[in-house]
Amino acid sequence: MIMIDRRILTHFDFLLVFLVLxxxxxxxxxxxxxxxxxGLRELVYITIGVILFFIFFLIPFRKLSRSITVFYWLFIGMLFIIDFYGAVRLGAQRWIILPGTGMSFQPSEPMKVAMILMLANLIVHNPPQKGGYGLKDLAVFSFYILLPVFLVAKQPDLGSAIVMFLMGYGILFVVGIQKRIVLWILGLFILLAPILYSSNMLTRWEYQAKRVQDFIATTPSHQVQQSLIAIGSAGWLGKSEENITQTKFGFLPIPITDIIFSYYVERFGFIGALVLFAFYIVLILHILSFCLLDSRDYFLQVVASGIAILLFVYMSVNIAMTVNFAPIVGIPLPILSYGGSSFITFMILFGILENLLAFKFDFEYNSSPLNSLRKKKGSLAQLVRALGS
Structure with missing residues (x-):
């Protein structure tokens, strides 16, 4: 009979599971x-995601400093390799086909996991001083953030690159960075954004530039128009499966992927949209609250803030683009959109987060001043005995 430490069940966050299911x-x-x-393939993705959730839940990440570094550079290598062996779809080379399965995955998705773990590893070994990180530390962190951002943007996948950029620097903001540096970064971004757009630099991302042009145009693109019709015609409670005309007759292009929110609202209406929105907001705030559990636990702070930022950016951008508040980009609605790469990435992240919470008692014991003193006394006693012998 397998015995489970009761402390694991005590610290395990069941509310997270109840919000995600x-x-x-x-x-x-x-x-x-x-x-x-x-739907059958989605069931396969869900099964794989659940299995990986439990596998990553059992991995002691706090003790795997070297393995985390190897994991990070492994996916950096995949991003390099994808230039030569990646599958091309819709003009972008982002996917690796799994032989014999017909399934594919985007290395940019697990790269988000690798980046979060790498930042956690770096911050644990170099925690912020009073007042936050300065320029020297920021330069080191920026290397590990901007390298995968550049490689993903090169595919080209500017949407995922921007998400990773926001996630990386958002984590640093939560953990602690000097306020003057934050102001300088924001000012520089506001200054350079219009210059970048008006210059020829965006010719490398022609399809993203076209989407921005479609967004600022007087008339929305065809995809956005159909999305607005689906949402606007849904009413308070939505439509039955037989009456969802925008989805049923193909007016919404591939409605189960990036534009699934329009399909969802057409089916469940305005009330359903509010319920879904509430689930996401509660989930994000709940995960973000873990950053306040222990000011010493930087690993937990990085992972929790990284997941919360990812969820918020994905959700807000995806919903905004379906109602013409943002350009159409290839960002799925987290956990809801069809596809394995994004879903499995979030399940892995949830597994890592639950590991850090469920086994937090081990961290608290090892980091307590009393236990540190005991370890020092034990080491000193061993040294005395060794000299005496």
Whole structure:
């Protein structure tokens, strides 16, 4: 009989699971209702995601400094290799095909996990001083953030690159960075953004530039128009499966992927949209609250803030683009959109977060001043005995 330490169950966050499971159930319901074959594949993704959740839950990340570094550079290598062996879809070379399965994955998704773990590892070994990190430390962190950002943007996948950029520097902001540096970065970004857009630098990302042009145009693009019709015609409670005309008759292009919010609202209406939005907000705030549990636990702070930022950026940008408040970009609605790469990435991140919470008692014991003193006394006693012998 397998015995489970009660402290693990005490620290395990069941609320996180209860907030995520309904979104997973909705995802399968919508995908299967649209296409039963894709619903079966979605079930495979869910199964893989759950298995990986438990695998990563059992990995002692706080003790794997070298392995985390290897994990980071492994996916950096994959981003380099994808230039030669990656599958091309819609003009972008972002996918690696798994032989014999027909399935594919984007290395940029697990790269987000690798970046979060790498930043956590670096910050644990070099915690911020009073007042936050200065320029020297920022330069070191920037190397580990900007390298994958550049490689992902080169694919080209500017949307994911921007998400990783915001996540990386958002983590540093939460952990602690000098305020004057934050102001300088914001000022520089505001100054350079219009210059970058008006220059020829965006010719490398022609399709993103076109999406920005479509967004600022007087008339929304066809995709956005159909999305607005689907949302606007849904009413308070949505439509039955037989009456979702925008989805059923193909006016919404591939409605189960990046634009699934429009499909969801057409099915469940304004009330359903509010419920889904509430689930996401509570989930984000709940995860962000873990940053306040222990000011000494930088590993937990980095992972929790990284996941919360990812969820917020994905959710806000995805919903905004379906109602013409942001340009159309390839950013899925987290956990809900069809596809394995993004879903599995979040399940892995949730598993890592639960590990840091469930085994927090071990961290608290090892980091307590009394235990540190005991270790020092024990080492001193061993040294005395060794000299005496």
């Amino acid at each position: 309904p979104i997973i159930g909705l995802s399968f319901f919508l995908v299967n209702g649209f296409d039963s074959d894709k």
